[in-house]
Amino acid sequence: MTSRKRERRRLGRRGLPRPLGRLALGLVRGTSTECGVWGGRASPVFFPRRSLMSRPPAAITAHVASLGDRGDGVTEPVAGRHYYVPGALPGEEIRLIPGPRRGDGWAATLESVLSPSPNRVAPPCPHAAQCGGCDLLHLDPAAQATWKRAKVERALAHRGLDDVMVRPLLSVGLGTRRRLAVGLRGRKAGGVAGFHERASSRLIDTPSCCLPTPALHQALAVLRHHAGDFLEPGEEVQALLTETETGVDVVIDAPRGPDLAVREALVALAQTADFARVALRRKSTVDPVAERRAPTLTLGGQELRLPPGPFLQPSREGEGHLVALVLEALAGLAPGSRVVDLFCGVGTFSVPLAATGLQVEAYDEAATAVAPLSRASTRIRAQARDLFRNPLAGGEWQGVTAAVLDPPRAGAQGQTQALAEAGPAHLALVSCAPGTFARDLRVLVEAGYEVAWVQPVDQFTGSHHVEVVAKVTRG
Numbered sequence: 285m286t287s288r289k290r291e292r293r294r295l296g297r298r299g300l301p302r303p304l305g306r307l308a309l310g311l312v313r314g315t316s317t318e319c320g321v322w323g324g325r326a327s328p329v330f331f332p333r334r335s336l337m338s339r340p341p342a343a344i345t346a347h348v349a350s351l352g353d354r355g356d357g358v359t360e361p362v363a364g365r366h367y368y369v370p371g372a373l374p375g376e377e378i379r380l381i382p383g384p385r386r387g388d389g390w391a392a393t394l395e396s397v398l399s400p401s402p403n404r405v406a407p408p409c410p411h412a413a414q415c416g417g418c419d420l421l422h423l424d425p426a427a428q429a430t431w432k433r434a435k436v437e438r439a440l441a442h443r444g445l446d447d448v449m450v451r452p453l454l455s456v457g458l459g460t461r462r463r464l465a466v467g468l469r470g471r472k473a474g475g476v477a478g479f480h481e482r483a484s485s486r487l488i489d490t491p492s493c494c495l496p497t498p499a500l501h502q503a504l505a506v507l508r509h510h511a512g513d514f515l516e517p518g519e520e521v522q523a524l525l526t527e528t529e530t531g532v533d534v535v536i537d538a539p540r541g542p543d544l545a546v547r548e549a550l551v552a553l554a555q556t557a558d559f560a561r562v563a564l565r566r567k568s569t570v571d572p573v574a575e576r577r578a579p580t581l582t583l584g585g586q587e588l589r590l591p592p593g594p595f596l597q598p599s600r601e602g603e604g605h606l607v608a609l610v611l612e613a614l615a616g617l618a619p620g621s622r623v624v625d626l627f628c629g630v631g632t633f634s635v636p637l638a639a640t641g642l643q644v645e646a647y648d649e650a651a652t653a654v655a656p657l658s659r660a661s662t663r664i665r666a667q668a669r670d671l672f673r674n675p676l677a678g679g680e681w682q683g684v685t686a687a688v689l690d691p692p693r694a695g696a697q698g699q700t701q702a703l704a705e706a707g708p709a710h711l712a713l714v715s716c717a718p719g720t721f722a723r724d725l726r727v728l729v730e731a732g733y734e735v736a737w738v739q740p741v742d743q744f745t746g747s748h749h750v751e752v753v754a755k756v757t758r759g
């Protein structure tokens with residue numbers, strides 16, 4: 285060995301003596317790293333390379349005090365830290381593996397349950413331990429219902445609305461999802477169709493998923509079998525599946541090109557699976573590749589041609605509950621009264637409201653959703669409009685008797701403010717996010733509106749999500 289080689293060997297690759305040469309130089313700012321907690325200020329420190337740091341942090345014992353709003357067990361403080369632990373339930377004694385900082389506490393993974401909660405059940409899905417799609421399948425459905433209602437009450441109390449009447453939860457069972465967004469990955473033969481692994485971006489196969497309707501379950505099996513026909517091995521895309529009355533509608537994010545071979549493979553797939561339609565989505569453009577039958581849905585007794593892509597309530601049963609509640613909230617209006625449906629989507633509420641004899645003005649930013657809506661009934665006038673940038677305001681509310689608001693998760697702060705100033709006496713509010721719902725409701729209450737009732741609806745059994753409908757009036 286030459287002397288230069290000997291010297292390089294002694295110093296290691298970074299020119300440091302060997303024992304330090306196997307450490308990497310880093311700047312660490314007062315948080316934990318995999319090998320422990322470092323000082324408070326940013327300071328140069330040496331920390332071991334991964335190969336030397338691979339010993340996982342030691343498990344610790346903790347008591348779970350409550351369920352956080354995202355469905356994680358929240359522990360009592362251990363050495364001044366409370367941990368968020370997916371899979372843990374209130375009242376349980378657990379062993380957890382500490383993770384990095386998360387919000388006002390620390391993330392952790394559940395190592396084992398020392399004393400299980402009486403509300404713990406065997407998840408009704410064989411993928412539950414691994415899949416990141418559902419986060420509360422291990423909690424008894426009755427306890428889920430109690431927790432979801434309490435979650436809505438907490439959100440309201442946080443905005444000083446403790447005295448609002450919250451009804452018992454209405455629940456939709458598993459196996460009812462007519463719409464699902466899934467990941468697809470190609471293999472040399474066949475492929476993967478499923479969801480991301482828990483706390484990971486790795487797509488896993490979920491052939492026995494308990495969410496979809498039988499028709500969607502079957503469609504997923506075909507897509508899994510044929511993913512390799514239109515995806516390269518390892519290539520991943522998102523797909524949106526909807527069970528309609530004429531068959532399954534599939535929108536797939538365009539892989540590569542999309543080239544002729546992909547299109548031909550999808551046309552063949554539509555034929556093999558007897559899909560109603562297969563479309564490719566590239567950014568905001570959705571391009572039907574094969575339409576064997578027009579995908580249709582019945583809303584309020586009216587047949588509607590479903591455009592590919594826009595929002596749709598995920599289950600027929602959940603949609604039924606929401607529509608019945610909106611009709612209840614706006615019951616008793618004189619025929620011909622003008623009702624505004626804000627964030628109307630494909631017309632889930634507009635069409636049934638029009639069917640009761642009301643005149644509906646419907647707005648949504650999704651032009652593809654509103655386009656077929658005006659044609660659905662002579663009593664509906666639908667318009668594409670960005671209600672965040674351009675809320676319905678002032679004189680536009682003149683002569684309007686009632687309104688429905690069903691915004692996305694972010695809520696509708698600006699639109700609610702404009703509504704509070706000039707809006708009608710009768711409101712039906714619908715939301716999938718109790719936090720923003722309570723924030724916007726507070727604006728209305730401060731403007732003189734009263735809340736008759738709030739009804740939680742659970743279309744997402746087995747997850748931490750919950751929706752709400754409210755009847756709100758101004759005298």
Ligand SMILES: C[S@@+](CC[C@H](N)C(=O)[O-])C[C@H]1O[C@@H](n2cnc3c(N)ncnc32)[C@H](O)[C@@H]1O
Pocket residue numbers: 594595596597627628629630631632633647648649650653669670671672673690691692716
């Ligand atoms: C929760 S969905 C409700 C749709 C419909 N009410 C239903 O039940 O099917 C929210 C809707 O808000 C629409 N949206 C999102 N951002 C918007 C914006 N800035 N202006 C208008 N509509 C918007 C979406 O296109 C979507 O249709």
